[in-house]
Amino acid sequence: MERFFNTAGPIQKDIHYFIDPLKRFDLDEVLMLIGQRKYFVMHAPRQTGKTTCLLSLRDFLNAQGKYQSIYVNVESGQAARNDVGAVIKGICQRICDESHILFDDDIAQKTKDEVKDMEPGVMLTGFLSRLSTRLHKPLVLLIDEIDSLVGDSLVSVLRQIRSGYPNRPKHFPLSIVLCGVRDVRDYRIVLSNQDIVTGGSAFNIKSESLRLGNMTKEEIHELYMQHTQDTGQEFDEACFPMIWEATEGQPWLVNALGYEVTMKMKENRDRNVRIIPEMIYRAQERIIYRRDTHIDILIDKLKEPRVKHVIEPILANSEKPVDGLIPSDDIQYVVDLGLIKREIGNNVRIANGIYREIISSNSFQQ
Ligand SMILES: Nc1ncnc2c1ncn2[C@@H]1O[C@H](COP(=O)(O)OP(=O)(O)O)[C@@H](O)[C@H]1O
Ligand SMILES: [Mg+2]
Structure with missing residues (x-):
């Protein structure tokens, strides 16, 4: 099958055109922070490639063999809002599921069964502590969509992570990356009793905050050239300043324009058609008019x-x-x-x- 420009969720390398996710952030810096056993934040706007980068980082770390790395998306905790019990149990369960897929064993599930009667306010600490003790290598935990959690649940997760921090790396994750749209330090969190705490006070161990940026002009060019290589369809060079002006490298927009002009505009599925600036302009207007979720x-x-x-x-x-x-x-x-x-x-x-x-x-x- 022909690959295509991805406009729905993280990149899958076998079907999508992509820029190497590990080159989109400072991998050396991240490896250094992990090596120093730091807990840190990575943040960027919606649909910038955060999840794609985290998944690649996880696979890189597991292949490297020094650590065991688990990615967990805590987004479904959003529905449970201030129900701390439901949120914490849900997070533990998702770590188990991910761990099972990655390592093909039931270490995490057994660990979870052991902590199931703990109070929610200490369950995550208890679970991560036992899990880290049992895994064969130090655990690097990548937590995605941290800012979909709110109120009591968010504070509980942050505090429970903080509370195990001194026991790393043997009895708590060696490193934790919190990923979201904003820097956790900047959140104002409203608790169910109407108290307000800041993210920074609940999680005062954060050492760094890395921001994932947009694509460069060169990366946009590289991405579009993958389409030309795969299909033979050419882009007039004059398209690229327009694509830059329209998107300034915002990754979803870059892909949405590419998908629109090469797939949705049906007449252009004929790969003999050369893509010219006028078509890019039309694609842009169609995207704006259609009001996709983004x-x-x-x-x-x-x-x-x-x-x-x-x-x-x-x-x-x-x-x-x-x-x-x-x-x-x-x-x-x-x-x-x-x-x-x-x-x-x-x-x-x-x-x-x-x-x-x-x-x-x-x-x-x-
Ligand atoms: N490495 C990449 N190369 C090309 N496009 C990418 C890449 N990573 C992300 N994108 C674009 O960004 C969109 C959102 O990716 P995702 O990883 O889900 O971002 P986020 O987690 O920040 O919302 C993808 O659908 C794709 O359009
Ligand atoms: Mg994401």
Whole structure:
């Protein structure tokens, strides 16, 4: 089967065009932090390639043979919200399932059965502690979508990780990576008793925060050339400045444009058709018009007052430095969401051409 541009979830290397995920972040730096037994954060906006990178890191570490690495996505904890018991049990179970698939043994499941009667507030610590003791090599745990957890559950997970930290590497994971859209230190977490704690206070062991960036111009070119190599279909070189302007390397947008112009625009499935800038322009308009989930979530975010306060002045005058009256936390929030970019001199602007078009046609309407 022909490979194609991926617009749905993490990369699968046998069917998708891709940039080597391990080259998209500073692997040496990450290996150093793991070697130093650090717990740290990796963050980036939605659909930047976080999950793809974590899965590749896990496979790299397991192949390397120094550690055992488990990836766990805690997203389904979102539904359980402040039900700490349900969230913690769910996380333990998913670690078991992942561990079983990866290592083909029941060490994790047996361990979980042993801790099943513990209080939720200590169960994760107890589980990870016993699991780390039993695994053959030090455990590197990659926790994805950490910020889908809220309130009591998020605080419980962070505190339980902190509480086992001194026992690493023999009796607790040697290293833990927390991955999400924002840096956990910046969260304001509202507990069920209405108290507010910051992520930084519940998890005060975080040593570093790494941000996964967008694709470079060269990477975009490399990705599109994979299509040319696989199918023989050529892109006019003049397409590339347009693709850059429209996406500025936002990975999902880059793929969505590629998929649109080579697959969804049916007449272009004839691989003898050379892709020209006019087609890229049409693909861009079709993506904006169709409002895929990626675009829809973006439009939804514009309704948040915090986001609105940051975006509106930028739209009104994109050249002006950020108004000192807007709290810098709010600006950072919108930067973390990937909607805006900070420039030299503290100027901010909308992150790319496609977002600019969507935001300017949606933001003043509600
Ligand atoms: N290594 C890569 N090469 C090319 N495109 C990628 C790569 N990683 C991610 N993408 C693009 O980003 C999208 C989201 O990937 P995913 O790993 O699910 O990101 P996240 O976890 O940040 O939401 C993919 O559907 C694809 O379009
Ligand atoms: Mg993800």
